[in-house]
Amino acid sequence: MTSSAHKLGELKIRLREVSDLNSAGAVLYWDQATYMPPGGAEARGRQVALMARIAQEKFIDPAVGKLLDDLQPLAESLPYDSDDASLIRVTRREYEKAVRIPPDFLALFSEHSSAGYQAWTEARPANNFKKTIPFLEKTLDLSRRLADFFPGYEHIADPLINFADYGMKTTTIRKIFSALSGRLVPLVQAITAQDPRDDSCLKQFFPEKEQLAFGEMVIKRFGFDFSRGRQDKTHHPFETRFSSGDVRIATRIQENDFGDGFFSTTHESGHALYEQGVDPALEGTPLAQGTSAALHESQSRTWENIVSRGRPFWEYFYPELQKTFPDQLGSVSLDTFYRAINRVSRSLIRTDADEVTYSLHVIIRFELELKMLEGALEVKDLPEAWNTAYLENLGIAPSKDSEGCMQDVHWFGGQIGGEFQGYALGNILSAQFYEEALKARPEIPLEISGGKFDALHGWLRENIYRHGSKFTAPELIERVTGRGIDIEPYIRYLRVKYGELYTL
Known part of the structure; x- marks a missing residue:
C-alpha cells in the first residue's frame, strides 16, 4: 500500500467516527421531535451538546489537518470529480470552517438550541411569544458570535448562509429574490383578484390512519425504500439521515385537512429520496449527504409540487x-x-402556502433575519415587524403570534441567519432541473399519469442524488443545466399551470 493510500484510509476511518457521532446526535434529535416525553428536555439538551462537542473535537484534531495537508498532492493529481479528490477537497473546506469554531461554543449553542426547541413546543400552542424572547435573544447573540468566527465577510449573514448554502452570498440572494418577488407579486394579484377556488372538499374528516397509509403507499411508488427508512409523526415535519440504510421522515397529520398531511409527506419524501440516492461508496464521509439546503429543497418541492400537485399524478392516484x-x-x-x-x-x-405565494413567505423571513443580524430589529419587536411585512407583501396579517413569527421551528431550534433562503431557491431550482429532466426524458409526464416514476427518479438519481456533496450547489447547477440559478423556468412553470387553472 502506498503512503497516500494509507493516509487516505486513515482519514476515512477518522471521518467515519465523526459521521457515526453526528448520526447518534441525529437519533437523539429525532427522538426529541417524535417520541420523547417533555420531561426529558433538559437531559436531552446535555446529551445532544455532548455528542456535538465530541464530534467537533474529533473532526478538528490537528491529525486530520495533517492528513489533509499530506493528501493535497494526491487530490491535485486526480480528476476533480473523482471520489477521492472530492473527499479531500470537501473535507478540507469543512475542516477549515470547523477549526474556527471552539468545541465548547458549539456545545453551548447545541444545548441552547435544544432548550429553545422545547420552549417553542410549549409556547407556540399557548400563543406565548414572551416566553420565547430570552431564548431568541440568546440565539441571536450566539448567531452573531458564530458569524464573527469568520471575519472578512461582506455581510454578517454570509458565514451563516454558507453553512446551509455554500457559495451563496447575501447580495446574490437579495438580487435573485428581488427579481423573483417582482414577478410573483403581480401574478398573485391577478389570481387573487378572481373568485377563490373552493377547497372545502379537503376540509372534511379524513382519519389519520388512512391518511398515513395512503401517503406511505404513494412515496413507496416514488421510490422511497422502507427497508432503509420509516415515517413517524411530529410537530413540524422534517427528514433526517442516520446512514444510507436509515433515512427517516416525520410528518404532521390533521384529520380535518387532507392536504396538510399528504403534502408534508410527499415534501419530506423528496428530501429522503435524495439521501437514499447518494452513492453508497461515499458513506461515512462528509460527501454522503445532500450538497446544500437549496438543492435539498429543490428535490422536496419537485416531489411535493411538480409531481404530487400535478394533474398527471392525480389522473392515476385520484381513483x-x-x-x-x-x-x-x-x-x-x-x-x-x-x-x-x-x-x-x-x-x-x-407550510400551508400554495406554490405561487410560498416564496414570498420565505423572502419575508430572509429579510427579517438580516434585519435582526444587522441590529435593525430587536427580538421583542419581531411580531410587529412580521405583521407589517405580511401586510406589505401578502396583504394580510396574523391575529396571533402562533400563526405569525412563532409558526416555524427554525429560529427557536437553530440559528438566526441562513435558515430560510434555501426554500425559495429550491422552488426556483425545482423547475430549472425539471425542464432539464423533460429534455432528456420527455416521457416523464405520461409515466407519472400511469403511476410510474422510474424515469424521473432515475434522472434525478443519476444527475443529482448520487453525487452527494462532491460538488457545491453552484457547481452542480452548472453541471446539470449549463448555467447558474435562473428564475425563468420557475416563472414559466407557474404561468402555464396557473394560467390554465385561473384562465389568466
Whole structure:
C-alpha cells in the first residue's frame, strides 16, 4: 500500500467516527421531535451538546489537518470529480470552517438550541411569544458570535448562509429574490383578484390512519425504500439521515385537512429520496449527504409540487384516493379536487402556502433575519415587524403570534441567519432541473399519469442524488443545466399551470 493510500484510509476511518457521532446526535434529535416525553428536555439538551462537542473535537484534531495537508498532492493529481479528490477537497473546506469554531461554543449553542426547541413546543400552542424572547435573544447573540468566527465577510449573514448554502452570498440572494418577488407579486394579484377556488372538499374528516397509509403507499411508488427508512409523526415535519440504510421522515397529520398531511409527506419524501440516492461508496464521509439546503429543497418541492400537485399524478392516484375515502371524495370530480389542491390564496402559514405565494413567505423571513443580524430589529419587536411585512407583501396579517413569527421551528431550534433562503431557491431550482429532466426524458409526464416514476427518479438519481456533496450547489447547477440559478423556468412553470387553472 502506498503512503497516500494509507493516509487516505486513515482519514476515512477518522471521518467515519465523526459521521457515526453526528448520526447518534441525529437519533437523539429525532427522538426529541417524535417520541420523547417533555420531561426529558433538559437531559436531552446535555446529551445532544455532548455528542456535538465530541464530534467537533474529533473532526478538528490537528491529525486530520495533517492528513489533509499530506493528501493535497494526491487530490491535485486526480480528476476533480473523482471520489477521492472530492473527499479531500470537501473535507478540507469543512475542516477549515470547523477549526474556527471552539468545541465548547458549539456545545453551548447545541444545548441552547435544544432548550429553545422545547420552549417553542410549549409556547407556540399557548400563543406565548414572551416566553420565547430570552431564548431568541440568546440565539441571536450566539448567531452573531458564530458569524464573527469568520471575519472578512461582506455581510454578517454570509458565514451563516454558507453553512446551509455554500457559495451563496447575501447580495446574490437579495438580487435573485428581488427579481423573483417582482414577478410573483403581480401574478398573485391577478389570481387573487378572481373568485377563490373552493377547497372545502379537503376540509372534511379524513382519519389519520388512512391518511398515513395512503401517503406511505404513494412515496413507496416514488421510490422511497422502507427497508432503509420509516415515517413517524411530529410537530413540524422534517427528514433526517442516520446512514444510507436509515433515512427517516416525520410528518404532521390533521384529520380535518387532507392536504396538510399528504403534502408534508410527499415534501419530506423528496428530501429522503435524495439521501437514499447518494452513492453508497461515499458513506461515512462528509460527501454522503445532500450538497446544500437549496438543492435539498429543490428535490422536496419537485416531489411535493411538480409531481404530487400535478394533474398527471392525480389522473392515476385520484381513483385510489376516492377508494380510500369514498364518503368524503366519492362524489367529488377530479377537476374539483385538482383546483382545490392548487388553490391560490393570501395565507398566513408558510407550510400551508400554495406554490405561487410560498416564496414570498420565505423572502419575508430572509429579510427579517438580516434585519435582526444587522441590529435593525430587536427580538421583542419581531411580531410587529412580521405583521407589517405580511401586510406589505401578502396583504394580510396574523391575529396571533402562533400563526405569525412563532409558526416555524427554525429560529427557536437553530440559528438566526441562513435558515430560510434555501426554500425559495429550491422552488426556483425545482423547475430549472425539471425542464432539464423533460429534455432528456420527455416521457416523464405520461409515466407519472400511469403511476410510474422510474424515469424521473432515475434522472434525478443519476444527475443529482448520487453525487452527494462532491460538488457545491453552484457547481452542480452548472453541471446539470449549463448555467447558474435562473428564475425563468420557475416563472414559466407557474404561468402555464396557473394560467390554465385561473384562465389568466
